[in-house]
Amino acid sequence: MTENLLTAVAPDGEEALALVEASEERGLLCTLFGRCRVVYDGRASSRLDPGDRLVVLKPDGTVLVHTDGGQQPVNWQPPGCTHEAAVEDGEFVVRSHRSSPSEELVVRFERLRHATAYDVTDPAELALTGTEEDLRQRILDDPELLEPGFEPRATERETPAGAVDIYGEDTDGNVVVVELKRRRVGPDAVSQLNRYVEALVRDLHAGTTVRGVLVAPSVTDTATQLLAERDLEFVSLTPAPDT
Amino acid sequence: MTENLLTAVAPDGEEALALVEASEERGLLCTLFGRCRVVYDGRASSRLDPGDRLVVLKPDGTVLVHTDGGQQPVNWQPPGCTHEAAVEDGEFVVRSHRSSPSEELVVRFERLRHATAYDVTDPAELALTGTEEDLRQRILDDPELLEPGFEPRATERETPAGAVDIYGEDTDGNVVVVELKRRRVGPDAVSQLNRYVEALVRDLHAGTTVRGVLVAPSVTDTATQLLAERDLEFVSLTPAPDT
DNA sequence: GTCTTCATGTCGGAT
DNA sequence: ATCCGACGTGAAGAC
The missing domain is CATH 2.70.180.20 (Protein Yojf; Chain: A;)
Known part of the structure; x- marks a missing residue:
């Protein structure tokens, strides 16, 4: 022994x-x-x-x-x-x-x-990639991935409804709220984005246009429907560049 | 060995x-x-x-x-x-x-x-109580727990936005959509309920009033805010009768 | 502590 | 196989 x-x-x-x-x-x-x-x-x-x-x-x-x-x-x-x-x-x-x-x-x-x-004392830390954080960094490194002229202004920006993943501005000066998901998303992610957009519409000056953009590899049909109903947008991106 | x-x-x-x-x-x-x-x-x-x-x-x-x-x-x-x-x-x-x-x-x-x-072949099934299913059964057994005169009409009723936990009618003949949660809930549950209510408002005859009721032990402050903004209601109930 | 959201979530049920 | 939501979700970070 x-x-x-x-x-x-x-x-x-x-x-x-x-x-x-x-x-x-x-x-x-x-x-x-x-x-x-x-x-x-x-x-x-x-x-x-x-x-x-x-x-x-x-x-x-x-x-x-x-x-x-x-x-x-x-x-x-x-x-x-x-x-x-x-x-x-x-x-x-x-x-x-x-x-x-x-x-x-x-x-x-x-x-x-x-x-x-x-005895299983384990000093090692898990190194994990392919997370939502990686997707965020990918967009911050190259905002054009979202759309031409997109300018990130803040991450984790607080709203009454919670923190926005990426908060930024488009070429027309509109506010852009970006919600990130590392994998294919359903209705819940659309609702989440919608909550942030509505909170900001209430908070910001009247007349400010707030766009909501969901960023994920893909979306389900139901989610697509919901996005359309709420005038929200979708951009297809994965946490890591395709190989 | x-x-x-x-x-x-x-x-x-x-x-x-x-x-x-x-x-x-x-x-x-x-x-x-x-x-x-x-x-x-x-x-x-x-x-x-x-x-x-x-x-x-x-x-x-x-x-x-x-x-x-x-x-x-x-x-x-x-x-x-x-x-x-x-x-x-x-x-x-x-x-x-x-x-x-x-x-x-x-x-x-x-x-x-x-x-x-x-060898860990295991014939036994886990018997679990205190689930959302128990909460549903509790309300179906005694609909008055939700409110006086509430009449359940269906469970898992389908809508374009998904299945409603309990679908029923109040004393005024209004449609009531009930979303059940076994534990304290946050904003996500409110959004979920809201999706079902909106889907039914679209689907049913114009003029039909659709009430949304969230049933859970309790809600967070943010969730309470969201409920108010969307004209949704909350009823406090746990999966098992309090002892 | 509570609140909020992410997760290689997992799991089950229905389509 | 995908979609959808529950789970004694767990885990992490903010407050």
């Missing part, structure tokens, strides 16, 4: 308890595999009958209950929760809770097949 | 390869712990420098890369992906890919501390 690596095959309750507590003390990430029931009560409530699952306990208080399928855990607790392990009626039990909002998750193992604890 | 439970402490590339391939063959869920780099290219692109992490391979093709903190994996692939493991330059490598959209994830291990494979 290596330093900062604990494992136990088919541990009984006490063994598992020792491992989880040691894990907690040393700030290790813990994985538990076995047959368990799960009860959750908080923002909603859920019950999960017995089944074989993988349970992950992270040093930051996160709890994940994973089944054989799906990217999302079937049950979970967010970071910042505190958990205690115990042996109750011969069953190994993990209780995780938080206040604000009040939430509790209880995982009760009928049978534990395996338990491990690892 | 129990049936359908494979483990390996500090496996070399070949051992890990055998375990992952056996895991795949038998439909097991596989966990890998070690120091790795991760490269992702697809809808976006990301690079992650070496760090100690937990990698989960599910039998449905899901891949999760978890660090010490956070509920979300730092990298992942969705269900339906296919992955191959290999030893390259002495390193154990997992490549996962899918088409439509074209995406690839490569996890390259400098060092593998532990590997396991479990």
Whole structure:
């Protein structure tokens, strides 16, 4: 058994308890595999009958209950929760809770097949490209991508309805509100843009024309309809130049 | 080693390869712990420098890369992906890919501390309460919760702008459009309701009054403003009766 | 804390 | 396959 690596095959309750507590003390990430029931009560409530699952306990208080399928855990607790392990009626039990909002998750193992604890301190930062931020920078670097003569004046400009992605001016001196989306958009993005435009129409001097431009790779038909109804515009752009 | 439970402490590339391939063959869920780099290219692109992490391979093709903190994996692939493991330059490598959209994830291990494979076939269904569906049922069971004399006529009624949660009539014969939210709502929910109301105003006979009612536990100030501007209403209700 | 919006959102249901 | 909206959405940044 290596330093900062604990494992136990088919541990009984006490063994598992020792491992989880040691894990907690040393700030290790813990994985538990076995047959368990799960009860959750908080923002909603859920019950999960017995089944074989993988349970992950992270040093930051996160709890994940994973089944054989799906990217999302079937049950979970967010970071910042505190958990205690115990042996109750011969069953190994993990209780995780938080206040604000009040939430509790209880995982009760009928049978534990395996338990491990690892040190997973991770210094690296994820470098991600292709985000909305990249799309914004692409337009700021070359405003002509939006339209000839477009001049950005501000990003994240505040309005009563929220912050506008890019606020600028066209060649005729009209105000241009730009809403950016990194992927194909539907009706929600059009409504969002519309909120900003309406807020600015109210705020600015009467007589100022405010154009709203949605920038995204593409839009759905419904979104196109909505854009037309509200006199809003669309410009097709992706976060990264096409290759 | 129990049936359908494979483990390996500090496996070399070949051992890990055998375990992952056996895991795949038998439909097991596989966990890998070690120091790795991760490269992702697809809808976006990301690079992650070496760090100690937990990698989960599910039998449905899901891949999760978890660090010490956070509920979300730092990298992942969705269900339906296919992955191959290999030893390259002495390193154990997992490549996962899918088409439509074209995406690839490569996890390259400098060092593998532990590997396991479990059978996690899970027959149980999650029983969840406190959802929007519960809120809908609560109102259908007792329409007076919305307002005296409210009469539901349909759920999921289609409009050009999408399906209305509850479509009904008030005591004056006006059309009532109800949008339900299980939790406190912001501007987006107001816009959504507004889209349905506008679509129905266009669709129905001129002269028909269409009321829009947002039902949720509470609303933000901005949402209240928006509701007022658009002549929409708010009724406070939670998915479950208060206890 | 609350509010707002982004996300490689994911997921499910309907067309 | 696309579209649409819910989700115990989570996570980040602003206030």
